[in-house]
Amino acid sequence: MNKLMILIRKSKNREKYFLYASYVLNVIIVSMFYMVATGLSNITNETLSTNDYEQIMAILGSVILVSGLTIVFFQWIISMQFQALFFSRKQFNNNLRLMGIRKKSLFGIYIYELFYMQLLAFPVGIILSEIIFYVLAKTLNLNEKIITPDKIVIAAILHLIVITASVFITFIKLMKHNIIEVIRGNTNCEELQTLGIKQKVRFTLGLASIIITIYIKFTAQSKQMEVMADMGYSIAILLAFDVIMFYVHKVLTIYAKKYRKTYLLFSEQISFGYYKKVKVVCLIAVYSITIFLGLQMMFKTVRNAGLNVADKNINYTYCIQYDNLLSMDEADKNDQVLYGLRFKTKTSSGSNVYVNGINTQFLSNFETININKLLCDDNSFIKNNMFDDKNWNGIIMPDYYISANDIGNSIILNIDGKDVSFNIIAGYNTNNFGKMICYVSSAYLKSQLNIDNMYNIAYIKNPNNLEDMIKTRFGTVQSKEEIAQESYNKAVSGTKLVEIVSIFIIICAMISLINFFAITSGANIINISRLRGAGMSEKNITKIYIYQAIIPIIVANILAIPLAIIFERIGCYLMLPADYFVYGMKYKPVSLLVVFFAFLAVSIVTQVITIKKVLYTSYYIDILRDVSI
Known part of the structure; x- marks a missing residue:
């Protein structure tokens, strides 16, 4: 032994x-x-x-x-x-x-x-x-x-x-x-695949999953819940996978018989005999393509949101951030320019945060602030012009930073060397992923810091005013386009890990597919030896096995497309609130085509290489001498 x-x-x-x-x-x-x-x-x-x-x-x-x-x-x-x-x-x-x-x-x-x-x-x-x-x-x-x-x-x-x-x-x-x-x-012979009780039960459960999903989507109380319900469709597709595969091959078999596609018919009969192998190949492709496309589309959608939130909601053309506080007495009075306050500080957890002191005019004319209704459905503080009240200590923060439980809590921020207390009133959809900006009453901030009649940031709607302002006072100028690009760049850096993971998964899947074809090539070699022994030409046998390589990949791509879209939607809504995606989801048909042809090439080339010896040499004679076949 x-x-x-x-x-x-x-x-x-x-x-x-x-x-x-x-x-x-x-x-x-x-x-x-x-x-x-x-x-x-x-x-x-x-x-x-x-x-x-x-x-x-x-x-x-x-x-x-x-x-x-x-x-x-x-x-x-x-x-x-x-x-x-x-x-x-x-x-x-x-x-x-x-x-x-x-x-x-x-x-x-x-x-x-x-x-x-x-x-x-x-x-x-x-x-x-x-x-x-x-x-x-x-x-x-x-x-x-x-x-x-x-x-x-x-x-x-x-x-x-x-x-x-x-x-x-x-x-x-x-x-x-x-x-x-x-x-x-x-x-010695493999049994042809049929639909058993297990497959039929799974298919029934898949139909039930679709019905439950439709019900949940109709009764959902929020966009997030409605999107999460799409998971039911994914479960249904996976549960019905065996039935879908069976009838795909059944239809192809009927088509091949009706139109006398001999080599396609041979291929389909082999598929029914080696169904588990075909299923594994298809599932490898389905999973990897779903994850790859889903992640690719997801990070493209998030990056698009980062660009669009700034472009849509910022109404000024430029902003100038000054290094020091300046007196309003020396400021140019113009209805196309608004002056305010901005201080950089840190939260108790050490996160960088920008506290912007604003007034009602800012909200009306210079920037649109969308309150997240899931965190706070009462925006009366805006209607009541509370941002003009020097006694109002409310603060609105980005909705990705706080939860509903934080509403009403106090937060202390050290601003310009002084601890200032604020009450968290609401969360809003950020207009710049690049900075965590919190909005407070400019009047309240001035009263707490004892800086009445001062400013350190200017918002400019008319670009003609920019030249006059930068001539008199030096500051850091940032255009609306630069703010949008800053937001986009942060979205890119934040999703770079997602992009790399998706590429790594697809590469590993292709390597696994190559290994699986190579490890399972023994059955192909025996069958090809029999076909060659029966007098079939190398060209015709190659056609049969190219069909074997192509069909599972095509089926996998068809199934992966809806799964990837569902994955993208769920992933996006897990990352950010629904309001960020009003600009729509982004799809990547080019990535789909690239990954489809990549898998197709890997499948065909690997299939041909693994059968090359028995197909183009006399090696098949040695196989046929084996009494066990």
Whole structure:
């Protein structure tokens, strides 16, 4: 038995090399995404150039969710790859059992091989993980530059648990075969896929999910709740996946028969015989395309919102921020210019905040401030001109920073060396993602700081007034376009991690797809040998297997489009309140086409390469000599 273990360990075949690659990739994925999901909570507003920890976590929330789902999904892929390798050795396993080797001993052989492979796969995976994460950390200026040891230990444990469980589950499935039936030769053929009770039950649950979703959307009390209900559609699509796939292939089979598409018909019959393999290929593409497109569209929508909020709601052309306080007695009196106050300070949590002292004229003519009704449905303080009241200590803050529980609470800010107390009245939709701006009564701020008749910021509606003002007093000039660009740039920096994660997922998925095709190529080789032995030409066989490569990717893209749109909508509304997306969601047809053709190319090229030897050489004759086929 020990000699047998050593021989298996030393055996060299293509499938084993690709399984090594899968193990290394799995270690990288688990380590990287576990670090992203749990190790970035100490990011500050300086490291991501965003406004506050709460906003950062809102942005990272979608990434953390995706990271968790990605870890789970790739564990499923690695288990499918191992099962494929296990069943590709079915004849070898049967021969060992016919030789009298016990099931327990056979299980031990595979466990030994599995753990021996980790001696190389795990160190290589960890080294590559550290390199990739270091590059990511440098790119995003993250505090953490390495994957911490505790994350590596947990990644190792999770990796080993998953692959051990895969061996155990696969072994149980394999041992269900009766060895007597193997002797009789009754287990060599794969059964054609049919719709069983499980598939029908899932489909029924999917229909129920659609009905429940429609009901929730009609009765939703808020836009967020309505959008979150879309998750039901995603669940319905996934539950109905087997039925959708079955009828897609059924329709293609009927079409091929009716219009005499011989090679398409051959391809569809192979798909029905190897349905699990086709399903895995399709699911790999569906998940990765959904996440990639969803994240790509999500960060484009958020960036678009960052640009549009400033462009739509800011009514002045320029603002000038002065370094020192200036007297209103020397200011140019003009209805196209408004003077106010702005001080930079920090909250108790250390976040940078700008306190803007404004009046009613500012709200009426210079900037539109949209109050978040979910946080405060009473905006009477605006109607009652409270921003002109020197005794009113209200403050309105960006809605991404506060919650409904904060309304009515007091907050103390150190402004120009003095502690000033404010009462949080409401949250508003920010007009500049680049700065966390809070609005207070200019009259109240002046009374607290004893700076009556002073200003340090000017808002200019008519550009002709700008030249005259900068000639007399020096200050930092910022145009409306520059403010919009500042807001956009902050949205870009805040979503850069999302963009990188989406690209990393799609690359890993393509590598996994290549590995899966390579590991499961054994069945293709046997079938091609039979077809060549029956006299079919290489050209016609190639047509059959190109259909095999193309159809799952096309189906996956069709299913991934609605899933990606739903993912984008939910992700956006998790990150920011609904009012930020009145400008509409942004879609990326170019990204869809790029990822579609990329998957198509990977699928076709890998399929052709894995069957090249048996297709274009006499190797098929050696396969046909095997009495087991």
